[in-house]
Every structure is written in structure tokens, then in C-alpha cells.
Amino acid sequence: MGHSFALSQACEGFQGLVREELNSICLKDIGVAAERYNHRETEPKWQSYWTENHSFEAKEDYSKPKYYVLEMFPYPSGRIHMGHVRNYTMGDVIARFRRACGFNVLHPMGWDAFGMPAENAAIERGIHPKTWTYENIATMRRQLKSMGLAIDWSREFATCDPTYYRHEQAMFIDFIEAGLVERRVSMVNWDPVDQTVLANEQVIDGKGWRSGAVVEKRELAQWFLKITDYAEDLLKALDGLTTWPEKVRLMQKNWIGRSEGMTFTFELEDANGQKLEDGLTVYTTRHDTIFGASFCAVSADHPLSQRLSKTNLALETFRKEVAALGTSEENIERAEKKGCPLGVFARHPFRKDVKLPVYAANFVLMGYGEGALFGCPAHDQRDIDFANKYSLPILPVVAPRGTDAAIFKITTEPYLEKDGDEAVLINSDFLDGMSVPEAKEEIAARFEATGIGKRTVNYRLRDWGVSRQRYWGCPIPVVHCADCGIVPVPKSELPVQLPEDVKFDKPGNPLAHHPTWKHVACPNCNQPATRETDTFDTFIDSSWYFARFTSPHDENPVNAEAAKYWLPVDQYIGGVEHAILHLLYSRFYARAMHKTGHMNADEPFASLFTQGMVIHETFKTASGEWVLPSDAIHKDGAWIHANTGEPLVVGGVEKMSKSKRNVVDPDTIIASYGADTARWFMLSDTPPERDIEWTEAGAEGSWKFTQKIWRIVNEIAEFPNADATMGADGLALRRVTHRSIAAITDDLNNLRFNRSIARIYELSNAMASALQIQNKSTDLIGALHEAANFLIIAMAPMMPHLAEECWSVIGHSTTAVNTSWPQTIGALVNVDEVTIAIQVNGKRRDEILVAKGGDRDILEARVLSMESIKRLIGGKTVKKIIIVPDRIVNIVVAE
RNA sequence: GCGGGCGUGGCGUAAUGGUAGCCGCAACGGACUUAAAAUCCGUUUUUCGAAAGGAAGUGCCGGUUCGAGUCCGGCCGCCCGCACCA
Secondary structure (H helix, E strand, C coil), X not given: CHHHHHHHHHHHHHHHHHHHHHHHHHHHHHXXXXXXXXXXXXXXXXXXXXXXXXXXXXXXXXXXXXXXXXXXXXXXXXXXXXXXXXXXXXXXXXXXXXXXXXXXXXXXXXXXXXXXXXXXXXXXXXXXXXXXXXXXXXXXXXXXXXXCCCCCHHHCCECCCHHHHHHHHHHHHHHHHCCCEEEEEEEEEEECXXXXXXXXXXXXXXXXXXXXXXXXXXXXXXXXXXXXXXXXXXXXXXXXXXXXXXXXXXXHHXXXXXXXXXXXXXXXXXXXXXECCCCEEEEECCHHHHHHCXXXXXXXXXXXXXXXXXCCHHHHHHHXXXXXXXXXXXXXXXXXXXXXXXXEEEECCCCCCCEEEEEXXXXXXXXXXXXXXXXXXXXXXXXXXXXXXXXXXXXXXXXXXXXXXXXXXXCCCCCCXXXXXXXXXXXXXXXXXXXXXXXXXXXXXXXXXXXXXXXXXXXXXXXXXXXXXXXXXXXXXXXXXXXXXXXXXXXXXXXXXXXXXCCCCCCCCHHHHCCCCCEEECXXXXXXXXXXXXXXXXXXXXXXXXXXXXXXXXXXXXXXXXHHHHCCECEXXXXXXXXXXXXXXXXXXXXXXXXXXXXXXXXXXXXXXXXXXXXXXXXXXXXXXXECHHHEEXXXXXXXXXXXXXXXXXXXXXXXXXXXXXXXXXXXXXXHHCHHHHHHHHHCCCCCCCCEECCHHHHHHHHHHHHXXXXXXXXXXXXXXXXXXXXXXXXXXXXXXXXXXXXXXXXXXXXXXXXXXXXXXXXXXHHHHHHHCCCCCHHHHHHHHHHHHHHHHXXXXXXXXXXXXXXXXXXXXCCHHHCCCCCCCHHHHCCCEEEEEEEECCEEEEEEXXXXXXXXXXXXXXXXXXXXXXXXXXXXXXXXXXXXXXXXEEEEECC
């Protein structure tokens, strides 16, 4: 530990120097084996070679199977971080591996370039969002290129390019025509200081995250995409996404939140028993518990509540109180369950003598079901809390079979049936004795027969509100006209381009403040009208970029031929944090684009892989200030600050973040160790779906390995090339080589990068051992050359620069990138002798080396004649012998 | 609360129900060196034993099986997602 930290400190300022020193020292001692591998020369050299030769530019080529690999494109925040390095390395390995295997690979890159950080930079530092964004893109493009990624840069675009967002606008107009868009008034979180809508995540303790102002609920006309029209399809199609992580599918399933229940209508009457004209329609999944109902509750925003509040001061006050809380679910969660009687009563559908008081309640959501429910306190936690607060009756109507209804009482904890309870209905008239499903069926049949209600399917999923009162986003291409209403901008006039002369000197949307931009003639009647000043949610930009990559320069949003060839994305890779929103929106967008003729597929991503985070150790001072891990040194069993000597507290190993000061800059790492080392580290040891811990020692280890490969290859290159034969001297190495390649191929096909790397280590160890043999025969030299050739191509997806350099050293005039994946020979992959474990009563006692696929009887006889086994069996009876071919012999003896 | 995942050496991890710990890191010993670094060779789950060779061992308890890290049931711990959804 101490050593690695001393080194890491040295590296902070003088990484280059340290490395150069090591190089020169080693050069001196190594003598024969050429120079040390110098990534500073070779990495830029090969990157230029790939660029100049357009090595990774994809063309539609129907003679080859296509493979489209995509990593979630980055937001140009400033600089790439280690998470990017991990993500793009994985994608790159897949791209290069598939390419070597004969696929026509599409591996593009772009920028998710609209969004609030650019506006924040404008507000805080006076930089124009466009300038800020494109400068960041330039920096990050340079950084990504220094990683040596096999990307088709000719397809690059940023979502803030008008050449991209004009198509987004055109498709939105198509969506309007196809009935996929709605303009609707809805409740939003409104920041009165910043004059903008806030997402729920931006409301902290009821206050705006930036302004600190108390957030209000406000009704605002917003654009919605009707994703709920596809709720059922989006849910059902999850079953077909078999190569998505189960976890993500489940998260989407829960998010869509399908529930089967009933809507039905109560008759209402006032306090005097006068029947009201309208009834109260509720949604329930527990219609079986109707006899346990003791109240009804509606949302504060329910039409009935709104209407009655006009003549009910207490109700009006209550509604304001609820509104002040905001729509944040976190706030609702924290709030106590409260209600306000409406002064009206719902008549029980089966018990004419029972009248249920109707409340407005703060826990009822207007957006779900009918915004109204009936409460059955005995079987619902929320309802029982409410009932106890307002002294409402609690009547149990479901109980485990065999319970005496007269004794079964519920007070503060609801009874929820558990598996094995065989719950039945009690206190429920004609339902008594039925199971819950039977009772549900009975009620549904009766309600439907009388027309009081019907079976209904409900979804938790809401329509997607896409309006944002922001400047740095795609303008929504519509015009508001006093006479014609909402008029889409004609496609010929697209793009509706963002004005560049905007000011961020006051709160609110700069587009709305712009003196001229929004004033236009109505496309319909030519009278003065105004543009929509809202822009799109940036999730729209990222919902179809994968399709644009198939034809990034086309005059249409997507070229039909290209899309048909390339889509869907064969392998998509990104963080699990996008498991719901981005991936669900993209799945919806594919369907919407299909409906409007822009795409042929419904599912955008055939396979999904979610990679883990990059984590790093953290340190704090006693006063709680975060300290750079490189400033922490371990001395006499305690951690202290390298400069101040202050004692340090060891924090957790956590996600790299600027605030915890535990970030490692990829630029520094690439400059010091090289891109190949960084890539290798990111793939080693830890399975890709798990969090990987960055350690200096690990990076050092990866770097040493690059040098080891370089040494081995150079040493082999010293021997004149010879063909691999089946000669005895080379056979052992050849077996390792072919078996390793077979395993690596299998692992890479299944994204098991860490395993494939372990196999590469094994192969290199075998090669190093073979090199130790004195007086090498031609057979062995042939085997060594073959091993080197195979190793270079197999490691090329992970360490492409080193692979190219080794490929020339070993004597090729071709390039590794244009070399096919090694073909293994079955006879060398398959073993002919196996070590079989011998168990007695399931315990391993000995082993035996036999020919593979040998005769069972002969094996059995041989095992039984072994001294060690005879001794163990002794005089006991052999009950049976289990033989698993080529694996195990288990002798079961009587005890 | 609901749903899901994970617990294996000092550490990261590996193991189609079939020899637990491949590979790497770290540590220790040795070779080379004036010395250090680098490199190479070796040791490293625990325990008994001089050794040969035993015994135990994959969070805990139980089950299925000839055989369980793996499958089933129940605990404990950690992580993640959703959460007043009627």
C-alpha cells in the first residue's frame, strides 16, 4: 500500500518522468529484448493510421451479417470521466471483436448536447450555451480519440445541431397528425423566482433547487406524448427482450404498473338524504372488500371537491393546504394522512342502510384511476390510518379460513392475506365463505349486470410531458394564432432554429424574453401570431439518435433502407440509471416512429447490457473535508495527509465524484500509462456488470502486463518464423493456445471480459514458460509463433495499439485490425486425456489420468483395483458406482 | 412496506449440480544486482503433522441428491429499484 501511494504521488506531478526513467533503466538491463514498449509514440501513430485508412467507417454491405453496437452517448459536460472510459471500452471490444469475426460493424458516436448545465454555465459564467457545449464536445472528442476507439466518426452529430433537431421537429409534426400528441393543462411544480417548471427531482424540501423559493403547484398548458396508448404493448413486449437484464425488465414492468380492477359508481346524497345528480366513480382492485367499506375519498383536485369548495370554506382551506405541498411524491410521502369531509355521502351499493362519508384526502392522486376510491380500513394500511384518525368503523371482511367472524377484530394493523392462509370472505352477506378471487368475480358479475361498473385495467404510467421552459433545447415547432389556434410550422420552414442573441440576465425562459424571435405570421392565416417558446425535454433527443446514426446525413429523419439494414441495435451498453426513463422513452419512440413510417422496428435495442460504476477510495479530514486519495499516505498504521500530516479518516469506496474528490482523470492516466493500459484495467478482474474499484496498484499491474506481452513477442520474433506442426515439442503449447482462443471467443461472445482476460494471462504465462526452454526445436518455435499470432489478434479488441505494434514486430506487413479472428483446430482444443476425480461416498479421495471417452467398465475396474481406493472401501459393500464420463467416479459404499 | 440482487482466501474474483479458489493484486522467500527498481523462480484457505498424509471450509440453520458455492425452505447481513397507485 505504502509503495503504491508513494508512486501515485510521484505520478501526480511527474508521471511522464517516472515512466521515462523506468524505461531507460530497464533498457539498460534487458539487453537482447528490444526497447520497452512506448505507448506515447505508438498510440497516436496507430490512431492516425486508422483515421487515414477509414478503418471503422461502416457501409451497408448485404454480403456480410451486420452488427450494430452502441454505447449510450455522452452529455458534453466538459471532460470524460472513468465511467465513460469503462463504457466505451466495453463497446469498443465488442465492435472490434465482431469486426474480426466477419461482421459488418456499425459503431458510431455523438453528443446528447441539449440540457440545463449549458444554461447554468451561461447564467453563472456568461458563456453562451452553444459555445460552452461545442467547446466541451471538442475536448471530449479529443479525449475519446486518445482512447483509440474503433468508431465511425464520419457519422458523428450533436443533438443541438440544427441538422439533427430539424428532423425531431418534423417527426413531432407527424406525431401530431398521427394522434400521438396532446396539449393539455396539467399541474406542475412552478418556481416563482426562476419562472420555470421544475421536475419533481428538482424540488427539495418543497423548495426550488436553485432559487430556494417555495414551489407552487400551478396549472399550465403542456405538450404530452401519449406513451400511455402503448402501455400494454410496452409491457407485453418486455417478454420478448430476453437478452435484456432481468432487473431492467422488472423495473420497467413496475414502472408501467398494470393493475386489474373495477371502476364503479356510487350514488351520492347530501346531508339531508337528498340524492345528488352525479354519482362518484371510483377505481378499486379490491372490489371483494366492498362490505368492509367505511368511507370514500377523492383527490383535492377532483371535480367534486373543486365544486363543493365554492360553498365550503373549510374545504377551500384544505385544498390550498394540499396545493402548497407541491406534487413531489417525496412530500406527499412525508405528509400525514389528512382529509376534509365534503358533506356528501355515498350509498353502499348492496346495503341501502349504509352511507359512506366522502372526504377530500391528501393521499388520493388525481392522476391515477378515477382520482377517487373507497376505503376499506381492515385490509389496507393507508385506509386504517385514515379511519383511526377520523374514527371511522373498521370491519374485517377477509380472514384466514376457519377464523370465527365474531371474534376476528382489526384495530391498527390491517389484515393482508398471506400465502397459505386460504383466506375467505366474512361479514359480507352473499360473499361469505368465498375466496378472494371468487368474491371479486361475483362482484364484477353483479356490477356489470346492473351497469354500475365494469372491469378496468389501470396503469401507473403517465403520459410524457415534454414541455420545458428552457432555452437550450429543441424548439417545439408550433405557432399560436388568435384565430387558428395551434398551427404546426410547415415542414418546409423547418428547422425552427434557436436564436443565438439571447440574454440570461433575468429569470425565466430567454426565448420568451427575446424581443423578436417569437413574433411570426401565422402559417395558416398570415396574421400576427406567436411561436411556442417552450422547448422539448432532452429525453426526446436521446429517444431516436440510435436511428439517426444509421443515416446521419439523410434528408429524411431516417433513411428507410439504412434503417432496415442496421436496426435494431444489436448490443446497447450503458448505465443502469437509464433503466427506466431513457430506455422506456426510446421503446415508445420506436413505436411512434413505426406508426408514422420512419422506422420498421418496434424495439430499438435487441440486447442491453448495463455496466457497473467506477468507484474509488475516499478520505476525509477530521473536520469532514474530502481529501484527494493521492494526498493520503499510510504511515505507522494510520492515514495522514501527505502535506499537512493531519490524521485522515478512511471513507468508503464510492462512486467517483468531484464533491468527494475521488475522481481520477482519464487524460492523466492515458498520458502516464497509455490508453491500452487504461482499457485493460477497465476490463480486468471485475465482471462488467459490477462496480469496479480503481486502484493505482491495479493500473500498475495492467501496465506491467503490456510490457510483458511486448517482451514475449519481441523474444519470439527473434526466432525465424516457422509453421506450427503437430510435432511433439510444440504440442503442449499449441493445446494451450487453441484452448485459450476457444475460451476467449466464447467469453467475448457473452461479454465476459474479465474471464477472457484471465485466459489471455494463462496463454501468456504458457508462452513465457515455453520461452524458458533451452535449444528450441523447430516444432516449438512454430508453436511459439502461432501462439504469438493468436495472442495478438485475441488481445487486439482490448489493447488495439499494442496489438498493432506487436503484429509488425512479429513480422507481418498487414495490420491486426484487418486480420480475422483466429480459427481453432478441434483436435487441439479437445483434450485426449482427462484427470478423473475419484470419490468415495461423495468425498474426493484420489484421481486417475485416463483417455477421454474411455470405456466405463475398464475405468471402473481400474479404479476398484487402486490401492488407495481398496484401502478406503475395506470390507464394506459397494452399493453402487456412479460414473460421470470424463469427470468423476463416485463409489457409494455401505457405512 | 413491496420487488429484485448479492454474501467464496488478506483483497478483486473463478467454478454447464461433478476435483472449491482459475487469473490478477498484495505479502513472504529466493535468483540476478555494489544497491534499488525492473525481471525471473517459488510459497500463500484454515488446522493437525517433521513428512507422508489427514481433518475442516463458500454468511447461519435445515432439506433434496450418489454428490450442493450452485437447487429448495427458513433466518442474518449488505446493496439496488419502486413506493400513499386504491
